[in-house]
Amino acid sequence: MSTPTLDPARGNGEQLGKLSAEAASTGTARSDERIQPEERVQPDRVPAWEDQAPIHLLWINAGLSCDGDSVALTAATQPSIEEIVLGALPGLPRVDVHWPLIDFDSGPEQGADTFIEWYRKAERGELDPFVLVIEGSVANEEIKPEGYWTGFGIEPATGQPVTLTTWLDRLAPKALAVVAAGTCATYGGIHAMAGNPTGAMGVPDYLGWDWKSAAGIPIVCVPGCPIQPDNLSETLVYLLYQASGQAPMIPLDDQLRPRWLFGSTVHDGCDRAGYYEEGNFARTYGTEECLVKLGCWGPVVKCNVPKRGWMNGLGGCPNVGGICIACTMPGFPDRFMPFMDEPPGSRVSSAASQIYGRVITNLRRITLHTADKEPKWRRRGDELLTGYRP
Ligand code: SF4
Ligand code: SF4
Ligand code: SF4
16 A cells, blocks of 8 residues: 655655644643644645655554454444545545555565565654554563564564564654554453463553653554454544644543543443343343343443444444453453353342442442453563463
């Protein structure tokens, strides 16, 4: 999806980057207020879409990853990736996507060397601005001196693979924003569970939870295993509008998730909530009652999938008969296993739900607080703390 030329991004791209940095430094980059009319970019300051130098979107899927989030993004409809790339959204800056899944540059005609050159340009400071998207968890290369866990492209000088941690060290300081796409990249996910040998972690565990880009933007985490397609496309669009001065600082919660996407629980949006309130629980799959006794974690999980659906508004885990296994949560999967068991507390709370609504709500808040945290072993260092036994 790249433009055919490899000219460095200049002109409007630099202007857009500066606008975002200005927004952060002058206090216009607020997380809790709407942008004021006088702060908006005036139309005559923004060139026509086709005349703009693009904002580059550099996607690295070389974490410990199944590429499920790349695949998911192809199903986005609100907006679709095609709408983002082809400039179909009013006011959206031009974007040039370097995405291994479908990039023409990684195909047979131009080849992988052409594709990886965009990342080297970013490293040399020749792409400005760019947004860095990471897919997959960050393996701990400090515990692998005899080799490496994951690589993305080859280092010309040595002929050796360039690890994800090396790319993060090189590119994150130059990026306008860093987006962690999917639960692996945000919090470590499945690869970072207890007993794993890689010491895998999320991007915030590697860069630091307080890390901010040069433009003052924290790491943006969009969890999900896989990610809900529109949650990612919408977040990218928000950042592009922010980069062009048309939106205030992206509002994130304490786990660095976009607040408007992850502010409610699965239970809040579930079609079966009426059955829950009536104490009407399914004992087997294929019925329409509440699934809590089959293992649904919906009451303590922050996710908008039941409201938003999976593709084009359709589907949505418990709405269509599947228990919520908490795949968006920082503690996933360890804190929610074994998946098919009745979640702790559900027996008491569901039995009492018809009478003690407020009590239940408070109990849920306590559970939500403890379930919304990562296990302690997901962090940098030369020690493997996962409990792995060869
Ligand atoms: Fe795959 Fe899930 Fe990890 Fe995404 S979060 S890379 S879908 S395992
Ligand atoms: Fe809540 Fe899950 Fe029951 Fe839906 S199925 S009402 S999310 S407990
Ligand atoms: Fe994951 Fe639960 Fe959301 Fe489904 S409803 S996507 S299992 S967090």
